[in-house]
Structures are given as C-alpha cells and as structure tokens.
Amino acid sequence: MPGPQNRGTKEKGGKPDEEETQASVASDALLSLVRAAVDCPSNPEAALRSLHQFPVTSYDCFPAVQSQSFANGFADSVAGDEFKVLGPGESLMALVGETVEFPCHLSPYQDAEHMEIRWFQTQVSNVVYLYQEQQGLSSPQMMQFRNRTIFEANDIADGSVILHILSVVPSDEGQYGCRFLSHNFSGVATWELEVAGDLLQQLGMVRWLNQSSTYDFILLGIFSHNPTDHLLFSVVMLVFTVALCGNGLLIFLIYTDPRLHTPMYLFLSQLSLMDLMLVCTNVPKMAINFLSGRKSISFVGCSIQIGLFVCLVGSEGLLLGLMAYDRYVAISHPLHYPVLMNQKVCLQIVGSSWAFGIVDGLVQMLVVMSFPYCNLREVDHFFCEMLSLLKLACVDTSLFEKVVFVCCVFMLLFPFSIIVASYARILGAVLRMHSTQSRKKAMATCSSHLTAVSFFYGAAMFIYLRPRRYRTPSQDKVVSIFYTVLTPMLNPLIYSLRNRDVIGALQKGLDRCRVGSQH
Incomplete structure (x- = not known):
C-alpha cells in the first residue's frame, strides 16, 4: 500500500533532520553557557539561567559575587572533563613591598602558546595582564599594574605560566582570576590575595629586609x-x-x-x-x-x-x-x-x-x-x-x-x-x-x-x-x-x-x- 509505505519513508527520512536540530540547539546552549561562565565566573547562576533558554541569544551578568566555591567548580566544569585550569590556590598572602607570583597551568598539560591568557581582578574586564597572539598587550592593562608585571612563559608549551606582580601595595588586595581561552577551550581559576603591612612596611622597611638580596x-x-x-x-x-x-x-x-x-x-x-x-x-x-x-x-x-x-x-x-x-x-x-x-x-x-x-x-x-x-x-x-x-x-x-x-x-x-x-x-x-x-x-x-x-x-x-x-x-x-x-x-x-x-x-x-x- 503506497500510502503507509510513503508515510514510513517520510518518518524515516525526517529523523536525521530532527536529531540535527536538537544537536544544533544543544550546541548553541553549550556555547552560550561557556561564554557566560568565562565572562561571569563570579556569577554562575546567570550562566545557568542561560542554559534553560533554547535557543540562547543573550546572557546577562551581575556584579555581585555569589558562592565563590561554586564559581570555581563551575568554571572548571565548563572547561570540560578533559582539561582544567589550576591556579595558585584559594588564597595568597603578601607583605607590602614584596613580589607575589600567580602561577596558572592546564591539567593535563597541553600547549597554550596560541591561547589567550588573561589575569584579571574581580571582573574579567579589569585586566592585570593579557597574553594574546603570542605577545603581552599593555593597552588593556589596568593603570595600577603597568610596569609592575613580569610574564614568565618558559613552560607555556606545557600549559604552565607565571605572572609576577612587583612591589605589592595595599590597593592590590582582592580577588584575582586566570583565564585560558582558545577556539575550542575555556577555563578559569580564581583566588584571593591578602596584603599585610603596617606603617613601617608601607614606608619600605619590609622591602629593605626581604628584598635586599633580590632587587639590586x-x-x-x-x-x-x-x-x-x-x-x-x-x-x-x-x-x-x-x-x-x-x-x-x-x-x-x-x-x-x-x-x-x-x-x-x-x-x-x-x-x-x-x-x-x-x-x-x-x-x-x-x-x-x-x-x-x-x-x-x-x-x-x-x-x-x-x-x-x-x-x-x-x-x-x-x-x-x-x-x-x-x-x-x-x-x-x-x-x-x-x-x-x-x-x-x-x-x-x-x-x-x-x-x-x-x-x-x-x-x-x-x-x-x-x-x-x-x-x-x-x-x-x-x-x-x-x-x-x-x-x-x-x-x-x-x-x-x-x-x-x-x-x-x-x-x-x-x-x-x-x-x-x-x-x-x-x-x-x-x-x-x-x-x-x-x-x-x-x-x-x-x-x-x-x-x-x-x-x-x-x-x-x-x-x-x-x-x-x-x-x-x-x-x-x-x-x-x-x-x-x-x-x-x-x-x-x-x-x-x-x-x-x-x-x-x-x-x-x-x-x-x-x-x-x-x-
């Protein structure tokens, strides 16, 4: 019977189209989720709201910092089960006048030479240091960090880099993050920096005691x-x-x-x-x-x-x-x-x-x-x-x-x-x-x-x-x-x-x- 046979043929022929549409919607959702997590690591709830909208056309960010531990885990999960970004830990402490190191690396190791690597403070737009197109860019850098950063990329082929911030001052205290970004990968790690120092340290006494052999x-x-x-x-x-x-x-x-x-x-x-x-x-x-x-x-x-x-x-x-x-x-x-x-x-x-x-x-x-x-x-x-x-x-x-x-x-x-x-x-x-x-x-x-x-x-x-x-x-x-x-x-x-x-x-x-x- 031609009718049912044709119907069966239609159903069979329409199935790949339906699967392709669902895959495209899921892909768009995942892409939106990645973007939301990368640009709003401090607000994962905004990223989750974006995931429930199909198709996703936009997402929003909120400045409030909510559930920091959840944000860290969420950012890692966005990177996928295959790679993760690991930072220096949950918190660091430095004395006024010291040099502080922000090491970041991919786990497991992979080449990051052609990736964008961004250190930021509180929000992604507050650039502490930006490595892009195989070079450091000073134009987007926050004024307070200009001429105070050293980028160490000796092991960038293994996905390991270090940012040194020189002569720490009390205003450097706060939340920091490190983001790796490429066409098929994105991951963020965050941590806190605490700066300690009394009046004598702010006048340079700590610098004299702790940096005399390092900074000639x-x-x-x-x-x-x-x-x-x-x-x-x-x-x-x-x-x-x-x-x-x-x-x-x-x-x-x-x-x-x-x-x-x-x-x-x-x-x-x-x-x-x-x-x-x-x-x-x-x-x-x-x-x-x-x-x-x-x-x-x-x-x-x-x-x-x-x-x-x-x-x-x-x-x-x-x-x-x-x-x-x-x-x-x-x-x-x-x-x-x-x-x-x-x-x-x-x-x-x-x-x-x-x-x-x-x-x-x-x-x-x-x-x-x-x-x-x-x-x-x-x-x-x-x-x-x-x-x-x-x-x-x-x-x-x-x-x-x-x-x-x-x-x-x-x-x-x-x-x-x-x-x-x-x-x-x-x-x-x-x-x-x-x-x-x-x-x-x-x-x-x-x-x-x-x-x-x-x-x-x-x-x-x-x-x-x-x-x-x-x-x-x-x-x-x-x-x-x-x-x-x-x-x-x-x-x-x-x-x-x-x-x-x-x-x-x-x-x-x-x-x-x-x-x-x-x-």
Missing part, C-alpha cells in the same frame, strides 16, 4: 674601560686619597693641639668630619664597581647612600652658613667674641647642623625607597643619587619632586642668606677700619671660608636649582664628582695652607715624631 640596582657609573677613563679614574682615586688623608690629619691636629681648641677650629673639625664621611659614602663603592666589573648595589646599600648623602650635604651647607656668622662676630665684635661664641653656643651650632641633616636625610630616604621601582633598575649615575633614582619609579613622583625642589631651595638659600648677610656686615666693618694691616688680616680670615662656600654652593646650586629641562645625566655626574670628591679634598688645603696655627700644630707634631724616632 645597577649603577651605570661615570667611567668606561678605555685608556682615557682609566687615567681619569686614577686622578679621582688620587684626589680621594688626598681628601681622606687631609681631612683625617686636620681632625687629628685640632683635637690634639690645645692652641686649636677655639670655636673656629671646632667648626672646622666638624666640617672635615662631614667631608671625610661624604667621600667614604660614594667613592669606595664606585671604585669597587669599576675595578670588579660588577655595577650592582643592593636595595639597602642604595638607601644608605641616599640617607647619608642627603644628611651630610644638608649638614655641611648649614654649618658653612653658621660659620659665616662666627666670622662676623670675630671681626665686628672681637672683644665680645668669647662671650658671644661661648661653648654652649658653639655646641648648639654644631648640634643643630647635624640634627637638621639627619632629619632631612632620614625623611627623604624613607620616602624615596618606599616607591615601587620598575624592572629596569639602571641608575644613570655613579652612586644612588635621589633624582636619578626617582626616574625609575613605577608611579608618578612629580609631586614629591616638587617638594624636594622646595626643600633644596630652602636648604641652600637659607644658609646662603646667612652667609650674604654676615659678609655684608663684615664688609661694612672692614671698610670702617683705619688700619690697612687690620683690613688685610680680616680679609685673610674670611678668604678661606669664602673659597669653601663658593665651591660647595656653586656646585650644589648648579645641580639642584636648575629646571629639569636643562638637566643632563652627564653634566650631573661631572658636577657631582666636583662637590663629592674635589671639594672635600680642597677644604683642608684651603684652611691649612694659609693658616699659621694649623701649620704650627703640624710642625709641632712632626718635631715630636722626629724626637721619638731618635730615642
């Missing part, structure tokens, strides 16, 4: 290994040796000869001590790096250099200014000099100079070393000079640089104004003198101090009071050599060669040595 800076130096620079290096080391011996000898003479126990020589001994410490802060490390070929300096070593350098330069600048007041009292009020410059006043001048420098150095050291620094840690200087170091910071330091500029103006112009005011009065007193010999003696007394002031303040103002657009690293390095090495060598020569008291103390000491050697 590279000092590019001032000399290369050509014959000319070898000669210049030899000259610098000769100047350093003279500065070391000259300042050490001057301190020894002042403290051993009773005739030099006066206010002027007390100040001069402190000035020599500051110069001695200044040359020993930077030059030995520069020489070691040049001779050994190693240019690195530890985080702690760099912070110590900054603190000592700022402290000594600030103390010396103020002391030179207050020494001008001492010269004014000695010339304008010679009869009242012992009363006006008594021991208490002298100790206050010396103590205030040291205290001012120590506080300034400590504050600037803590602030500068609390900044996060990027992967490129090459300091274009022969020591850890503060302004050269700030160029490597991963955050905007313009506000702090403006504050430093204002501080430099105050530290240089305040003592300099004392010097100008003192010498204006000294000049008036000298002009009122009737004796030519008295005038010469007064000018001879001031000439040594004026020479030292000119060298120190001239170099310091050239470096720190110039606008940034006129600054070049090569000029800064040459001038820094001038006032960190040359000026400390010249100070003892300036104050001793034309000073009869110092020369007399030196001759007396040499006579004692000769008498002792004869016996």
Whole structure:
C-alpha cells in the first residue's frame, strides 16, 4: 500500500533532520553557557539561567559575587572533563613591598602558546595582564599594574605560566582570576590575595629586609674601560686619597693641639668630619664597581647612600652658613667674641647642623625607597643619587619632586642668606677700619671660608636649582664628582695652607715624631 509505505519513508527520512536540530540547539546552549561562565565566573547562576533558554541569544551578568566555591567548580566544569585550569590556590598572602607570583597551568598539560591568557581582578574586564597572539598587550592593562608585571612563559608549551606582580601595595588586595581561552577551550581559576603591612612596611622597611638580596640596582657609573677613563679614574682615586688623608690629619691636629681648641677650629673639625664621611659614602663603592666589573648595589646599600648623602650635604651647607656668622662676630665684635661664641653656643651650632641633616636625610630616604621601582633598575649615575633614582619609579613622583625642589631651595638659600648677610656686615666693618694691616688680616680670615662656600654652593646650586629641562645625566655626574670628591679634598688645603696655627700644630707634631724616632 503506497500510502503507509510513503508515510514510513517520510518518518524515516525526517529523523536525521530532527536529531540535527536538537544537536544544533544543544550546541548553541553549550556555547552560550561557556561564554557566560568565562565572562561571569563570579556569577554562575546567570550562566545557568542561560542554559534553560533554547535557543540562547543573550546572557546577562551581575556584579555581585555569589558562592565563590561554586564559581570555581563551575568554571572548571565548563572547561570540560578533559582539561582544567589550576591556579595558585584559594588564597595568597603578601607583605607590602614584596613580589607575589600567580602561577596558572592546564591539567593535563597541553600547549597554550596560541591561547589567550588573561589575569584579571574581580571582573574579567579589569585586566592585570593579557597574553594574546603570542605577545603581552599593555593597552588593556589596568593603570595600577603597568610596569609592575613580569610574564614568565618558559613552560607555556606545557600549559604552565607565571605572572609576577612587583612591589605589592595595599590597593592590590582582592580577588584575582586566570583565564585560558582558545577556539575550542575555556577555563578559569580564581583566588584571593591578602596584603599585610603596617606603617613601617608601607614606608619600605619590609622591602629593605626581604628584598635586599633580590632587587639590586645597577649603577651605570661615570667611567668606561678605555685608556682615557682609566687615567681619569686614577686622578679621582688620587684626589680621594688626598681628601681622606687631609681631612683625617686636620681632625687629628685640632683635637690634639690645645692652641686649636677655639670655636673656629671646632667648626672646622666638624666640617672635615662631614667631608671625610661624604667621600667614604660614594667613592669606595664606585671604585669597587669599576675595578670588579660588577655595577650592582643592593636595595639597602642604595638607601644608605641616599640617607647619608642627603644628611651630610644638608649638614655641611648649614654649618658653612653658621660659620659665616662666627666670622662676623670675630671681626665686628672681637672683644665680645668669647662671650658671644661661648661653648654652649658653639655646641648648639654644631648640634643643630647635624640634627637638621639627619632629619632631612632620614625623611627623604624613607620616602624615596618606599616607591615601587620598575624592572629596569639602571641608575644613570655613579652612586644612588635621589633624582636619578626617582626616574625609575613605577608611579608618578612629580609631586614629591616638587617638594624636594622646595626643600633644596630652602636648604641652600637659607644658609646662603646667612652667609650674604654676615659678609655684608663684615664688609661694612672692614671698610670702617683705619688700619690697612687690620683690613688685610680680616680679609685673610674670611678668604678661606669664602673659597669653601663658593665651591660647595656653586656646585650644589648648579645641580639642584636648575629646571629639569636643562638637566643632563652627564653634566650631573661631572658636577657631582666636583662637590663629592674635589671639594672635600680642597677644604683642608684651603684652611691649612694659609693658616699659621694649623701649620704650627703640624710642625709641632712632626718635631715630636722626629724626637721619638731618635730615642
């Protein structure tokens, strides 16, 4: 019978069409579910609602974080039973200033080189790092993570990658995720990052203690290994040796000869001590790096250099200014000099100079070393000079640089104004003198101090009071050599060669040595 036979043929012929339609609907549903799980790992309920709609044309996400453990399991199940994404665990803890690692890998192992790998914070759109088309992309990266991430892809062929986040700060705390995505695979793993740290840690103390051996800076130096620079290096080391011996000898003479126990020589001994410490802060490390070929300096070593350098330069600048007041009292009020410059006043001048420098150095050291620094840690200087170091910071330091500029103006112009005011009065007193010999003696007394002031303040103002657009690293390095090495060598020569008291103390000491050697 043709009718039933035709009907049977129709039913048989229609069955593949019905199965194909059902398979297509199921495929669309699964694709929608994968998309919902990938883009909404924190809200699996939204993905499940999408699964109940056939055909699926859209899905929605909600910002609320619900059932984190369910989200993790759901994301893994979306990846399928064949592959899973495994992260670092449920939670990680890091201290402020540390580097934290976010390892992720596929299980079982498979090549992920051509996949998209995305680390994100809280939501997929908050990109911490994006690996796409076999390269890292910086444009979608959140601003707070730029220049602070290192992508390690040594084992990407086995599906294993690591993201390093440098210099963790409290704002990094939160939920993170890692997503692997390809044309036939998608999987997500999530975890929590907790950041711990007190005030000292936020100021960089943890960084000094825990990262000193890991995060070294590279000092590019001032000399290369050509014959000319070898000669210049030899000259610098000769100047350093003279500065070391000259300042050490001057301190020894002042403290051993009773005739030099006066206010002027007390100040001069402190000035020599500051110069001695200044040359020993930077030059030995520069020489070691040049001779050994190693240019690195530890985080702690760099912070110590900054603190000592700022402290000594600030103390010396103020002391030179207050020494001008001492010269004014000695010339304008010679009869009242012992009363006006008594021991208490002298100790206050010396103590205030040291205290001012120590506080300034400590504050600037803590602030500068609390900044996060990027992967490129090459300091274009022969020591850890503060302004050269700030160029490597991963955050905007313009506000702090403006504050430093204002501080430099105050530290240089305040003592300099004392010097100008003192010498204006000294000049008036000298002009009122009737004796030519008295005038010469007064000018001879001031000439040594004026020479030292000119060298120190001239170099310091050239470096720190110039606008940034006129600054070049090569000029800064040459001038820094001038006032960190040359000026400390010249100070003892300036104050001793034309000073009869110092020369007399030196001759007396040499006579004692000769008498002792004869016996």
